[in-house]
Each structure stands twice: as structure tokens, then as C-alpha cells.
Amino acid sequence: MKIIADTGKCVGAGQCVLTDPDLFDQSEDDGTVLLLNAEPEGEEAEENARTAVHICPGQALSLA
Amino acid sequence: MTDVEETTATLPLARKCPFSPPPEYERLREESPISRVSLPSGQTAWALTRLEDIREMLSSPHFSSDRQSPSFPLMVARQIRREDKPFRPSLIAMDPPEHSRARRDVVGEFTVKRMKALQPRIQQIVDEHIDALLAGPKPADLVQALSLPVPSLVICELLGVPYSDHEFFQSCSSRMLSREVTAEERMTAFESLENYLDELVTKKEANATEDDLLGRQILKQRETGEADHGELVGLAFLLLIAGHETTANMISLGTATLLENPDQLAKIKADPGKTLAAIEELLRVFTIAETATSRFATADVEIGGTLIRAGEGVVGLSNAGNHDPAGFENPDTFDIERGARHHVAFGFGVHQCLGQNLARLELQIVFDTLFRRVPGIRIAVPVDELPFKHDSTIYGLHALPVTW
Numbered sequence: 240m241k242i243i244a245d246t247g248k249c250v251g252a253g254q255c256v257l258t259d260p261d262l263f264d265q266s267e268d269d270g271t272v273l274l275l276n277a278e279p280e281g282e283e284a285e286e287n288a289r290t291a292v293h294i295c296p297g298q299a300l301s302l303a
Numbered sequence: 304m305t306d307v308e309e310t311t312a313t314l315p316l317a318r319k320c321p322f323s324p325p326p327e328y329e330r331l332r333e334e335s336p337i338s339r340v341s342l343p344s345g346q347t348a349w350a351l352t353r354l355e356d357i358r359e360m361l362s363s364p365h366f367s368s369d370r371q372s373p374s375f376p377l378m379v380a381r382q383i384r385r386e387d388k389p390f391r392p393s394l395i396a397m398d399p400p401e402h403s404r405a406r407r408d409v410v411g412e413f414t415v416k417r418m419k420a421l422q423p424r425i426q427q428i429v430d431e432h433i434d435a436l437l438a439g440p441k442p443a444d445l446v447q448a449l450s451l452p453v454p455s456l457v458i459c460e461l462l463g464v465p466y467s468d469h470e471f472f473q474s475c476s477s478r479m480l481s482r483e484v485t486a487e488e489r490m491t492a493f494e495s496l497e498n499y500l501d502e503l504v505t506k507k508e509a510n511a512t513e514d515d516l517l518g519r520q521i522l523k524q525r526e527t528g529e530a531d532h533g534e535l536v537g538l539a540f541l542l543l544i545a546g547h548e549t550t551a552n553m554i555s556l557g558t559a560t561l562l563e564n565p566d567q568l569a570k571i572k573a574d575p576g577k578t579l580a581a582i583e584e585l586l587r588v589f590t591i592a593e594t595a596t597s598r599f600a601t602a603d604v605e606i607g608g609t610l611i612r613a614g615e616g617v618v619g620l621s622n623a624g625n626h627d628p629a630g631f632e633n634p635d636t637f638d639i640e641r642g643a644r645h646h647v648a649f650g651f652g653v654h655q656c657l658g659q660n661l662a663r664l665e666l667q668i669v670f671d672t673l674f675r676r677v678p679g680i681r682i683a684v685p686v687d688e689l690p691f692k693h694d695s696t697i698y699g700l701h702a703l704p705v706t707w
Contacts, residue, residue: 250403251410252655257663258644260415270410294645296655298362 240285241278241303242292246271248299255295259287272299308347311338314618315378315482315593318698321691322560322588323635328352328623337609340618343482348376348597348616349609352623354630354647356607357596360619361652363606366598368654370396374599376616378696380486393537395595395654402653408523409538410657412461412516418660421457425665428456429672437676437707442683445703449673450554451547454665458546461661462539463515464503472496476544480696500539504532516542542658549592550662552692552699554669557585559689559703560637561670562682567639568674575671581639582666587646588637590622591698596650621647679707 242262251270255263262284264273279288292300311334316325331338332352340350351357360366369375371392394405411417429449436448455473459466478484478492504517511521517539524530561568561581571577596619600611611617625646626634649656656662673680682689683704690701 250406250653250655251414252649252657253413253415253660254644256415257660265414265416266411267414267416268411269407270414271407290644296362296649296651297653 240288242274242288243277243301243303244272244274245299245301248297250297250299252296255291255300258291258294259284262288263291308339310341310347311335312350313341314343314350314620318691318693321689322563322637324590324622324626328620328626331620332623332627337607342376342616342618343379344377344381346376346616348618349611351606351617351619352627353607354624354627354645357619357621357624357647358651360598360606360617361596361647361650361654363604363652364399365600365602365604366617367398367601368396368402368598369398372599374614374616376597376599376618378594378597378618379482379489393541394657395541399653405534405538406653406657409516409520412519413657413660415660418664421461421661422664422668424460425453425457425668426672428453429668430676433672433676442704442706445558445705446551446555446700447702449669450551450558450700450703453554453669454550454662455547457661457665458543461516461546462542463507463517464500464539464543468499472499472543473547475499476547477695479544480548481694482696483694496543497536497540500543501536504535504539508532545656545658546661548695548697548699550665552591552697553585553589553662553666555700555703556589556591556698557582557666557670558673558680558705559682559686559700560585560588561674562680563686564637567637570639571670572674572678575675577639578667578670579663580642581670582663583644583646584637584639584641585666586648587625587631587641587643589698590625590646590648592648592696593620593622593698594618594696595654596621596647619647621650677707680705681707 249271253265255272256265262276262279264275266273279285292302316327318325336353338350339347341347432449436443455469456466475492475496479489507517508521511518513519571581599616600613602613604611628634631643649659683706692699
């Protein structure tokens with residue numbers, strides 16, 4: 240699984256960070272998503288990545 | 304001659320049980336999930352009641368938030384246009400690309416990390432108010448003692464607005480959100496607050512510091528050479544209003560709900576790690592800012608199999624969406640362990656609430672501290688006598704008498 244983040248679409252709501260702070264962070268400057276780990280491993284991390292994609296309000300996250 | 308359009312309901316629909324959405328939502332969702340409705344403004348619009356349709360509409364680029372457009376669906380009588388002083392749209396009334404730029408300018412102030420840094424100060428504010436509550440007479444009104452002053456102080460300190468003026472702006476805010484006032488009264492409240500913030504921003508421009516959000520925005524604008532006084536006034540206006548009523552009402556509604564559901568409250572008391580999940584469930588169950596999810600179509604676009612034509616208004620009934628059984632199993636059950644973070648209580652799409660993580664943090668600190676420090680707290684009147692805000696654009700409680 241690979242997480243793809245489109246910062247152009249990101250609205251900085253921080254929902255991904257709340258879901259899994261080991262996978263996601265936010266830029267201090269404009270709040271947009273920073274991928275800490277684009278390739279989550281293990282059931283829990285993969286489930287968190289799917290949740291983050293589902294709740295992202297700007298639909299800036301996708302999986303490949 | 305004009306055709307009288309057939310509509311299925313007139314919004315806003317009334318709640319029967321104060322803890323549940325209007326029962327009519329269920330019928331609409333089952334019989335006519337995308338239906339024509341009448342609005343108090345005299346307009347007709349589409350009402351959406353399914354979670355997925357609401358998410359799709361709010362994330363589509365073909366819907367506008369421009370509240371000045373005659374196409375924008377309004378839940379109150381339309382206000383008089385001001386010819387002398389043009390309306391300056393705030394974030395919630397802008398569309399991309401202007402909205403994207405304006406939101407990026409300020410969203411760094413509301414990141415999850417920035418909010419966590421506020422935790423000690425919010426805890427101090429909550430503790431001081433609970434000290435005062437415990438030292439005061441019983442019963443006490445939790446709205447005045449805790450629900451309103453905590454978010455109000457926090458947003459004032461964050462923005463750099465003097466809290467000593469709180470009676471003035473709280474009164475403007477509640478008149479603007481009331482459905483019981485005339486369009487003229489609403490406009491007067493709007494203009495008073497706008498003039499106040501216009502003067503405040505002017506003062507700050509003369510002596511801007513890094514100490515507060517407005518000061519930081521002024522300094523940032525100077526750096527980029529994009530100084531825009533009107534935009535700052537609009538931002539201050541939006542954040543001050545949005546920072547008040549919403550969180551205050553969720554504190555009161557959440558406290559009342561948890562006290563009415565002692566089995567659920569016991570779970571939080573036993574494990575404060577569950578408070579955040581309880582907050583998501585409370586947000587879902589109440590969905591207090593339902594009209595924030597109104598838009599109008601800028602192109603012919605199909606949503607959930609229905610063609611919505613350019614210029615037609617759409618009201619995303621987010622409270623109906625948050626009780627859609629297709630999105631939430633047994634949606635009418637209050638279950639703090641549901642883990643339903645895909646609700647749309649903060650909206651969805653590019654306008655999703657900027658201050659949502661501040662709201663979560665305030666609610667978390669308030670609930671954890673209140674139930675720890677006042678374990679014997681209970682509602683001091685029969686629940687059916689509580690004054691719920693059936694008359695406001697933002698749902699909540701006018702008062703919550705408690706004793707302990």
C-alpha cells in the first residue's frame with residue numbers, strides 16, 4: 240500500500256493527523272499534509288490510512 | 304404567471320425530541336432523498352438527506368458558497384442589500400480560487416499541533432471557571448458558568464479581541480443567529496459587530512505584534528505586500544462568531560446528554576481515553592450547524608441520480624446525513640464507542656470547519672475536567688423543561704441548570 244497526497248487539494252483540516260500521527264503531519268506554514276510514512280505496514284497502519292483517505296474533506300489523499 | 308412548484312417540505316423542520324433530529328428527515332430520506340423544499344426566504348431548493356449525496360455535493364467544484372448571490376438558499380428572510388458599504392465576504396462565503404488562498408493564509412494557525420500547544424491555557428481557564436462554579440450558589444446555569452465563557456475566552460485570546468467586550472459581541476452573535484428577530488434587527492447586529500471589529504483591526508494595524516492571530520496576519524500581509532484590511536475584518540468576524548456559539552452549545556448539549564446516559568458517562572469516567580470518541584458521537588448526534596452546508600449549483604450536475612440545474616439552491620441536511628443508516632448502523636442510538644469519524648457535523652469539502660480541532664480540544668478538556676471535579680453533577684430541572692434553542696440557526700441550549 241502506498242499513500243499519495245495531493246497538497247494542492249489539501250485544506251489543512253488535520254483529520255489525517257488525528258487519525259494517525261505516525262503517518263501524517265501538517266506543514267507549520269500553511270497546514271497542508273506532510274507524509275511521514277507513505278508506505279504503511281501492518282494491519283492497523285493500513286486501516287488508519289484507509290480511514291484517513293475516507294474522511295479527508297479535501298479528498299487530497301488516495302491509495303495506490 | 305408563475306408556476307407554483309410542488310415541494311415536499313418547508314425547512315427548517317422541527318425536532319420532536321430535543322436529543323434527536325426532526326423525525327421528518329427519516330421519511331424524506333426513505334421516500335424522497337433528494338427533494339424540492341420551500342425555505343423561509345421564499346426560495347425553493349433541493350434538500351439532500353443521504354450522507355453520500357451530501358458528501359458528494361460538498362466536495363463537488365460545481366457548487367458555490369457565495370452568500371451574496373440571489374441563488375444562495377437562505378433559511379431566514381433575505382437581508383436588505385447595503386448599497387453604501389459593500390459586503391465583504393468571509394471564508395465561508397468565498398469560492399476557490401479566492402477561498403483556497405484566503406484559507407491557506409490562516410489554516411496554519413489551526414493545525415493539530417498548534418491546538419495542542421493551547422492545552423495548558425485552556426485547562427487553566429476551565430479550572431478557574433469550575434472553581435467559581437463550585438464556590439457559587441446551587442443550582443447554577445452551566446451555560447453562563449462554563450459553556451459560553453470558556454470558548455469565548457479562548458477565541459478572544461487567540462484572536463486578540465478584548466474579552467472585556469464579551470457582553471457586546473455575545474449579544475450581537477445571538478441576535479444574528481436567532482430566527483425570531485427581524486431582518487432589520489439582524490442587520491443592525493451585523494453592522495454593530497462589523498464596525499467594532501473594523502476599529503479593532505485598525506488599532507492593531509497601528510501596532511501589530513506576534514502575540515495574537517490578527518497581529519500575525521497583519522504582519523504576514525505586510526511581508527507578502529497583500530495588505531487587505533477588509534479581509535482581516537471578515538476573518539475576525541467569522542472566527543469570533545464561529546468560536547462562540549458552536550462550542551458553547553456542544554458543551555451544554557454534550558453535558559446534558561452524558562448526564563442523561565449514565566452508562567455512557569461511566570465509560571468516560573473509567574477511561575478518559577474514550578472522551579474523544581464520545582465527542583465525535585455527540586457531534587454526529589446533534590449536528591448543530593446544519594445550514595452551513597447550503598450551496599447553489601454553478602453548472603448542471605447530477606447528484607445521486609438527480610439532475611440539479613445551474614442556479615438551483617441545495618441544502619445539505621447534514622443532521623439527516625449523520626443519521627443515515629447507510630452511513631451509521633442504528634443511527635438513533637447514542638453510542639460513544641461507535642467510532643464514526645466520517646460524520647459531516649463539521650461539513651465536508653474545502654469549507655470543512657477551520658476551528659474543528661480547537662472545538663475538539665475544548666470539549667475534551669471541559670468534559671474530562673467537569674466530570675472529574677464535579678462527579679455528583681446533575682441536571683436541576685426535569686429534562687423536558689430545558690430551554691433548547693429551537694429558534695436559532697445553531698442548535699443548543701439557552702440555559703442548563705445544574706446542581707451537585
